[in-house]
Amino acid sequence: MITRDDLRAAVGSGLISESQAASLTSLADSRRGARERLDPGDEPFELFKGFNEIFIVVGLAILAMGWIAVNTASMLTEIVNYKSQMTTAALIGAALLWAISEYFIRVRRMVAPAIALSVLFAANAATGFTAQFAQPFMIAQEDYTSLPVALTLSTLALLVYWWRFRVPFAMALIALGLFAVTMIIAADQSGVPTEIGDLFLLSANGPFAWITLLVGLLVFAVAMAFDLSDPHRVTRRSAQGFWLHVVAAPALVNTVALTLLEGEQDVMLALVLAFFALIAIVIDRRSFLITAIGYIVALSTTVFDSEGTGLSILALGVVLVILGAFWARIRAVLLSLLARVLPLHRLPPSH
Template identity: 60%
Template sequence: MAEPPAEIGTDDIRAAVASGLLSERQAAALTALAHSRRGAREDLAAGDEPFELFRGFNEIFIMVGLSILAAGWIGIAAWWVYDDLTVWKSSLVTICSITAALIWLLSEYFIRIRRMVGPAILLTIFFAANAVFGLAQWHAQVFMLAQEDYSSLILPGFLAVAATGVFWLRFKVPFAMALIALGLFATALLIAATSAGKPQSVTELFVLSGQGGFAWVTLALGLATFVVAMLFDGSDPHRVTRRAAQGFWLHLVAAPMIINTVALSLLDRGTVAAQWQILAMMVLFAVVAVVIDRRSFLLAAISYVVSVIVALNPLTEDIAFAALILALGLFLVLLGAFWARIRGALVAVLPLGGLRRRLPPIH
């Protein structure tokens, strides 16, 4: 049996600098990379799913500071626009352009130099939101929006997604992938709404039997997002690079997209059989989640289903829905408690073929 590869420690890096193999700058960059990859994985149990929103309280401190900074900047921008309302549109576009440049500069420091996780997520949200708002101010027609014609928002939607994509290419923040998927989802719904007319109700947006194709757009985008997430996961089955983190966020977005259409279509029937079908669908989602070793995929799906059930059917009015939620909760707890054993058994019996080498190892 081959010996496991030796780990390179701090003393080895210092020796490399002393011998001239590495410069001090290269050594610092290598050390920072090692720490960023280790992150929250250091204390994970075997087979657990890496997840971190921030590293230490200093990141929270900086995120609070960035939020207060943003609030102050918005206040100054509001006064700028209010000072001359005759050119409010051009003023807003100018402000958003300056804001984008400032966010980019902050990102260069906090993301590329400091490699902070929490501030990276917050700055990505700021950049995407600023892009949506600024591009909408540039192209959207107020009179069309007042008449519930949203076709002028389609181009800003695509451009905002493209801008977020450029931000991702530069800074490689995994969370940006979730925003890109959500942006495409919102823009696709705008296209469907423009081509098919205004839906009669919110439910019609996502029920497969409804008019306009909204539900099919949702389902197709959810499946496409899931495929992209699996491509990221398959390229990093051991989950040690940013590709795995990008897959994580895409799974969080894909599951509600898929489950939203199917669950609402079943709940629209209002029968006991439909409730059993929802449970069966959750079992199918669980099998997929366990095989690909993504708790985030199943958690997002079940959480969304529960929220939809509670929103549409008050638990005090129908005990059947309360029992359904109880069953889903029990199912989730048991699955989490015995995840590794269940996964080992499933992967052993399912005919996965060549897909096995793309899946995380069994622990």
């Protein structure tokens, strides 16, 4: 491994210039990022590298609000041609966002601006394609047959954006886009879900909970493909997997757990949650477990109203605290017990 002393020696011998040495040092520091400060066995997570990134994100947000205000004022002057105006504005917006992304993502390699630009690009694509292909009067009458094309094209546009810039957060947006497309198609065929519980309760009317479960399995499979290709969590593939787990976990765990919680099957619920906890420990993804349980707590307090729900939430909190305190030890013991059946060389090492 080349150290800073090696770089100084290379500059002194004339092999590289001082500016080249500074660039190499900056690149190495950016690649290490927050990982260098992690404890062994901790999970890499990085939203921003410094306050300058927050400053840029605020600027992008204000720029987006100004862009929306200008285009809204322009459309109000000629409301008849709103469709062509929105489409043109979306095309110009896409070009501007792409150019800004080239600088902040590919040149500066910033984290927070990359997330903000991914969100803006997704929103811009959805606005443009919806304006071009969707029919507002049909949507107002709960006829969603015009929406799947717009949402599918928006998701594909975001996939192209991800292919160019490889922003991990964009992968989560793509997964959410897939979820939205399937839900809109289901709503067009079976009607709009009347309650939020219909999206997660397998006992509810309609196919929504089953779609949530299947999409969750698909997203989880893609997340595992990224994770298994980078077991030491040193490349952006690991970050792609992180954000996909954030999307997959609520879809998988909540669909099963809330269905059992509704049926007051406490023992089965505990076993299922223990199974998902084992999966999270084996793949070393706290994000998978915390996101899932967070959604369970949020939804159970709104969907259900019983004394048993409070006790279940209390138990979940105790389990999370214990896992957080002894995660590395529990994982080391678990992997040693499952060493013969698991591909340990494809999983993060235990500490």
